[in-house]
Amino acid sequence: MVEKYKPYLHKVNDFMLYMYTDLPQFSELMQELQEHGLDSKCFYDKQWSKKEVDDAEFLILGAINECEDPVRSEFDTHFKNHCKKCKAHLEQTSDIKIRRKYVGKWDFYSAYEIRNIVSPRVKEILEREDVPGVAFRPVYTLKVEDPIGWQLIVEHILPPTHPDSNLRYSVNCPVCGLKSYVYSKTDPVAYGPEIRKLALDGFNRSHELFGGVVYPDPITIVPQRIRQLFKEHKIKGAGFAPIVIKE
Ligand SMILES: [Zn+2]
Known part of the structure; x- marks a missing residue:
């Protein structure tokens, strides 16, 4: 599963990855995690475009x-x-x-x-x-x-x-x-x-x-x-x- 999202995930440390929430892959990933009953925690931060x-x-x-x-x-x-x-x-x-x-x-x-x-x-x-x-x-x-x-x-x-x-x-x-x-x-x-x-x-x-x-x-x-x-x-x-x- 992770392979598919790899291009969109960026590593913060060994336990955290970040992804832009305005990508369609973000909601897909969230849905997949839920369907598989996988435990994850989300932290949100706002980043502005130029x-x-x-x-x-x-x-x-x-x-x-x-x-x-x-x-x-x-x-x-x-x-x-x-x-x-x-x-x-x-x-x-x-x-x-x-x-x-x-x-x-x-x-x-x-x-x-x-x-x-x-x-x-x-x-x-x-x-x-x-x-x-x-x-x-x-x-x-x-x-x-x-x-x-x-x-x-x-x-x-x-x-x-x-x-x-x-x-x-x-x-x-x-x-x-x-x-x-x-x-x-x-x-x-x-x-x-x-x-x-x-x-x-x-x-x-x-x-x-x-x-x-x-x-x-x-x-x-x-x-x-x-x-x-x-x-x-x-x-x-x-x-x-x-x-x-x-x-
Ligand atoms: Zn006071």
């Missing part, structure tokens, strides 16, 4: 690389503990410091989960192009007195996402009521058509918080022209995932 990314009107802008190892490991170094139960740290109380080894490595990266940071070169580009909706907060290392990067501060809030986004809770705190989300594995983040009127032609933030338990934060949403601007200037380390608009 055309889907090129055609998207709006995209989520995120960093591909995160500084894994902030200068100090105490949770409240830069963020105030909002609730003892869920341990969310929301309010930022000081400028982020990162380890020296990350300086100059990327143009765009994140720290404390999804706090996006840009290099001085990217800050200059965004300022020169007069991109609306973004302010900059300095990022330091322990020893350097001048900023080595800039945290992006995005304040323009979009309306809530469309229910078809099928977001899942990462936090739903019974004490403080805080809710934070993770993306659905199969459904893209969606908005209603009003996003076209309400979004700035620059940087926007989601109404919802996203991400892990400790540092939930809104995601950043930008129009296609920002992706093109990043491409034009060969800005390294930024990732773009399309938003779907439900008409």
Whole structure:
């Protein structure tokens, strides 16, 4: 049986294979496994085609690389503990410091989960192009007195996402009521058509918080022209995932 599907199966490790679900062979294989009573587990992940990314009107802008190892490991170094139960740290109380080894490595990266940071070169580009909706907060290392990067501060809030986004809770705190989300594995983040009127032609933030338990934060949403601007200037380390608009 495996021979037949071999051209469509790609090895992840000794126990896992992946296959594109939009191939007709995928449903055939699933059916055959079921008919033979074979035990299998499926994990789904969404992969975008180049055309889907090129055609998207709006995209989520995120960093591909995160500084894994902030200068100090105490949770409240830069963020105030909002609730003892869920341990969310929301309010930022000081400028982020990162380890020296990350300086100059990327143009765009994140720290404390999804706090996006840009290099001085990217800050200059965004300022020169007069991109609306973004302010900059300095990022330091322990020893350097001048900023080595800039945290992006995005304040323009979009309306809530469309229910078809099928977001899942990462936090739903019974004490403080805080809710934070993770993306659905199969459904893209969606908005209603009003996003076209309400979004700035620059940087926007989601109404919802996203991400892990400790540092939930809104995601950043930008129009296609920002992706093109990043491409034009060969800005390294930024990732773009399309938003779907439900008409
Ligand atoms: Zn809480």
